[in-house]
Amino acid sequence: MIRPSTSLQFGILLCLIPMIMATISFFWQPFDVTELNISNRLKPVSLTHPFGTDHFGRDMLSMIMVGAQTSISVAFVAVGIGVLFGVPLGLFAANWRGGFIDDGIMRFNDLVFAFPSLVIAILITAIAGPSAFNAIVAIGIFNIPVFARISRGAALSLWQREFILSAQVAGKTGLRISTEHVLPNLMHILIVQATIQFSLGILAEAGLSYIGLGAQPPTPSWGRMLADAQTMVSLAPRLAIVPGVAIIITVLGLNLLGDGLRDALDPKLRGSMKK
């Protein structure tokens, strides 16, 4: 059985790969990704081009590095949207539990959940035009009910606890209790959920850019690299394998990180881990 710490270590290790790649690419890339050089096309793996070059002669390693930037930033901001809107909604609903505000927020959540997220994301990007920004919004909207539901659920059980009761007796308002007592105790759940949504965001961004609705050329993205590679899969399978493995490493890393964090941050499990 995998020990919690093992999955946490693995997760951190795998996540570091795309993170470091993306960070380095801000300052330095082995080759310019916007420069097309047809004479250099489909060069095999070599020391100059560790992943070879694509059908336009662009260096695959540089494309993967800048693609990491695109994927990570889209998924990160989309999670940010979910947290920024979803958590306050969930806390509000828990504060006025049982009331019509609570009911309204939860029905709204159910409604968003009922929409096929991919279809709506495609609709949004088609309405607003394909771009990385619109992909962020489309993915982010579906993160809102996730965070609203999870923070409401956890906040509801916290509201039953004695320390909240004593805060109420001390005369604190619902808003102050929510921000000073409920929110800090939700943090560990939110961090774990954010990691999971982050990984789903990476997959969603790859999917959207695969069908041409994500970041637009010349900005490289992993999804579009796969779309370009599809017609060349018999000629140069590595064009499809490299970006795919990059996505898998990132998503796997984030999922393992989420699992590891859940075990490490959950106070109930913390005691058992030390044994």
Add this chain to the structure above:
Amino acid sequence: MIKYFFRRLFTFVLSLALASIVIFSLVEIAPGDPASFMLGINAQPDTIAALRSELGLDQPKINRYFDWIGGMLTGDFGISYTYRTNVTEMVGDRLWVSLPLALYALFLSTVIAIPTGIYAAAKRGKTGDFAVISATQLGIAIPNFWFAIILVGIFAIKLQWFSAGGFSGWKDGLFNGITSLTLPAIALALPQAAILSRVMRSALIETLGEDYIRTARAKGLSSSQTIWTHALRNALIPVLTIIGLQFSFLLAGAIIIEQVFYLPGLGRLVFQAITQRDLIVVESVVMLLVFAVILVNFIVDITYMLVDPRLRQDSI
């Protein structure tokens, strides 16, 4: 129990009504006039105006909304702006691809997930469990459209066992139809199987910790007897819920896989309709997909009510 049923029915209808308003408004704010899109850039303004009135686009929004809803309720989804054919027929044709594909993928994912989930739960903490957990972690992390591209590379291009894409229809026989849906179904089933297997595993592990299981073991039943005769039936409830949800997801979520394999399914229909500004098709198909999801959720809730005695008692 009746009160619970009607409350759920009310939310069901309300969700549908709200969903229809959201979809209609989203499509309304989409830029680009369908009439000018259909006639091209050289069209005269009066021709565009004539077409607009023919399509009913000059009517007030509220009238168009109710026309659309009324049509949907009576099974008349309108006429496609681009193809000039009946949307109901188009949807019907596409359903013959999407529905079998979703069922096929669901079948594969269930057949893979249930045994592996049971195996992992039975071997909890041992190497077999670790292997299943690691495989499911990987399965969740693999984007299904990437897996699809790799499958095409291996089985269609290299080994030439399957066609790389397209769907010739069911006219050429059941076998041909199933063969052309096999690679897409495998690609769709992979992440679903990984999720389902984990649900099966954790549900069974939770059930195995119950008191009545301990009683069964104390009575002298072997561990496998306990799993098959007592635990499995109870552990299947959450698994069935997930299967229900996965079905509605597969119906709508096949959009990218249909794109990879050039399959003429519902997802591809929506995608093409969005790019061609065929708003009536977009509205109707998205509404239909949302309806499928809300209906499945409703059925799951009602089934819970019938299965769970506590829910029945509370409201009597």
